[in-house]
Amino acid sequence: MFKLTINGSVREVEAEPDTPLLWVIREQVGLTGTKYGCGIAQCGACTVHIDGQAVRSCSLPVSSVSAEQKIVTIEGLSPDRSHPVQKAWAALDVPQCGFCQSGMIMASAALLAQNPKPSEQEIRQEITNICRCGTYNRVLAGIKLAAEGGEAGRG
């Protein structure tokens, strides 16, 4: 039995200690917005925030997360898609298939939380998530737009 704090709620889950946090979030907690893409922390589709840091949850055993740590998933990023990154994404029609976008958005939100005005070079270095549809240039534009705070007038 593990206690996790996810999106502000404390959840008790039954899982083997080595179960990746990703699968506990998806299968035991039932939040499926966080995606499985590779299982080896390569693609970033599983990105969540733990105490504000972007973490690839597919490679993190549930036993390594304490009840005190605050986990935020895409479902908890904002109550109504009002996070600046979500608003910028809507303004620019960023997603194509969208499967990677939960991770893209969570990685981008964590970047902006730590570095509110990242340079293009910093964005390119920090956002290493994989998108196979090819939304990279709109992701880049979306992060810049969110950083400018200019998304409100365009949504």
Add this chain to the structure above:
Amino acid sequence: MTTPRPALSRRGFLAGSAVAAGAFSLGFHVPLDAEAAPGAPEINAWVVVRPDDTVVIRIARSEMGQGTLTGLAQLVAEELACDWSKVTTEYPTPGQNLARNRVWGDFSTGGSRGIRESYVAVRKGGAAARTMLVAAAAREWGVDPAGCRAEKSVITHPASGRSTTYGQVAALAATLEPPKDPPLKDPKDWTVAGQSVKRLDTLPKLDGSQVYGMDLTLDGMLNAAIRDCPVTGGKVRSFDAAAVSGMPGVRKVVQVGETGVAVIADTFWRAKTALDALPVVWDEGPNARVSSETIAAVLKEGLDAEEAFVGNKAGDVQAALRGAAKVVEATYAYPFQNHATMEPMNATARWTPERCEVWTPTQNGEAALAAAAEAAGLSPRQCEVYKIHLGGGFGRRGATHDWVRQAVLIAREMPGTPVKLIWTREEDMTHGRYHPVTQCRMRAALDEKGNLTGLQMRISGQSILAAIVPGRLGPDGKDPVTFQGLNPGGAEAAIGYTIPNLLIDHAMRNPHIIPGFWRGVNTNPNAIYLECFLDEVAHAAGQDPLAFRRKLMANHPKHLAVLNAAAERIGWDRKPPAGVHRGIAQIMGFGSYVAGAAEVSVAEDGKVKIHRIVAATDPGVAINPQQIEAQVEGSFVYGLSAALYGACTVKDGRIEQANFDTYPVMRLDDMPAVETVLVPSGGFIGGVGEPTIAVAAPAVLNAIFAATGKRVRQIPLKNADLRRA
């Protein structure tokens, strides 16, 4: 506006109810969702109008990110003259299409045909529905329909000053006789179609509420993980179920057909954990010693083989080569590549002796239904497929439904219980339907003035059709898909050059690795072979590569127009910045004309940087320009990933690359600025999801030659040594 919602069975669809982006997404009914609300009649197969004026547009093709859903809805809405802000969409099911004599036509969503092959049918559907709605209002008013107007879901009769809305007359309209052949608007009069409207399916992708196949949850559902024989052609010899049957959550260990083993458990993670621990002995079969080297040797033999299927022929190329002042020759090759959709293959199946239902992300619901029925041992009318949103398709989820077959076979071991099968990334990478491998020997004849008098192009290698849809081979066994972009003419994929003596043929050599339609398909290698080689020939003739091409294109004005547009945008007639070099390429594919031009620099250590890449596209008609831009950018990501990194190699009969650590793809840091030039010339409609992919690699490879003097004739570039000597 809401995202498309498959018309799901009422029984226990849990995930969807939490997701509704609009009230009308709730409550799944058979036969179709849209008619669930009382008084919400179907005007025709394409259009349902609810009393509150919400318009539900039925979409037969699959949305997998490419924007087809929005584009098709725009076309229907344009003719329907409805209020775009009240449009929502839904998928009819393959079973419903079957029951209604395929009223929605073909569900297949590949070959960039989602919009272009529905272009007339869906507009007719919208126009017919508008005609019926107007006729209903006219009948209620006792006036001539010709005196009524319809705009944004409001019908007016100016002479009497009366007005009503679609929702108010929908019930009557649904009872009227549909018009036989309603006229369609001229695209120049469009106000919804042709516009850069926002996608209809963006919002649920921003908060995790979009349900993909992998996210589906059904009442009482179990989960399965599978391992198929690592060598195609091999099978299961034995496995020790007892070794894992006591592991947490495990319900059953089953053989899947002759070739696979699956563990069924309460959760996927427990199923996968037990599968990893399961001892399996394989009979690896006749292909266990095949390697990339042995495959390459078989293809190399084909380069000189006597027999080959002719794809395009003019004059006498042998005579031209014999009489040439100069002969240029080069051999190219293209590797296996995996589609690597972000969402690995998955399907959920529930089987009983009387009925089988499958929920799966598919590019072709009807093909999925056929695969399900066959695996279920039932007739298609006893089966149903519910299309779930795709986490990428790129051709992998279209022609073969191997994962659906597996899911149904597994579900048959648990009658009545839904079982969700998810492939691990490793299973997905090693059991793909790979980009076919080919080699190509090119020979060109130049006269003393440097004119191209002859071109011979011998393709040797794999046929997609022979492997997965042999019924579509020509009567002589020829695979016409092999010649994409090289055809002598036609509206699909014609060569853009007139060369007096020409021979393009294909020596078919089929290794055991199963090929598939990989986004761009055979335009990808063919554009590299033709466009890089013409670049070589131009340099051998001492001519500018653009000017050299133009001389061959007088009879191909559409090809030439996009080439010129790309050249103009990249600034071909001006010097590039210091250290930056350019390359250019063009092809016709999927009914559209495209050209690409790249600016590249190569560092001393051989590192390639792509600064800019330009694409010019003539799709005839543009349905949604901002989504075409998204497709062009995405196509460059797909094509440049292939060019920079994409190769699956074979050892001991199996694919060696199992995950993104050994099968790298392009990431944001690699991504150049993309400039999209749209030059729709009208009078036809082509696809936009694929053709740009083909020009990505040759534009960059030609620029690399300009930068380094080195010809890379086999991608990926990661294997090429571009260091300065």
